[in-house]
Amino acid sequence: xxxxxxxxxxxxxxxxxxxxxxxxxxxxxxxxxxxxxxxxxxxxxxxxxxxxxxxxxxxxxxxxxxxxxxxxxxx
Numbered sequence: 001x002x003x004x005x006x007x008x009x010x011x012x013x014x015x016x017x018x019x020x021x022x023x024x025x026x027x028x029x030x031x032x033x034x035x036x037x038x039x040x041x042x043x044x045x046x047x048x049x050x051x052x053x054x055x056x057x058x059x060x061x062x063x064x065x066x067x068x069x070x071x072x073x074x075x
Contacts, residue, residue: 003025007019
């Protein structure tokens with residue numbers, strides 16, 4: 001069974017973080033560390049990522065650019 005655990009931790013004065021693993025995770029884990037963004041920065045990055053996904057979607061390319069949908073511009 002695979003489980004993922006996400007924690008937001010703050011380093012102590014020595015730039016050390018302390019983490020206790022739940023027993024069900026076992027003794028060996030992979031650790032990824034990312035700097036935490038401020039709430040405003042995180043929202044801006046998520047917004048940009050979402051707009052990039054929408055730009056790359058088939059809906060944006062196939063439906064919105066179709067001649068049939070262009071009729072809405074005349075309204």
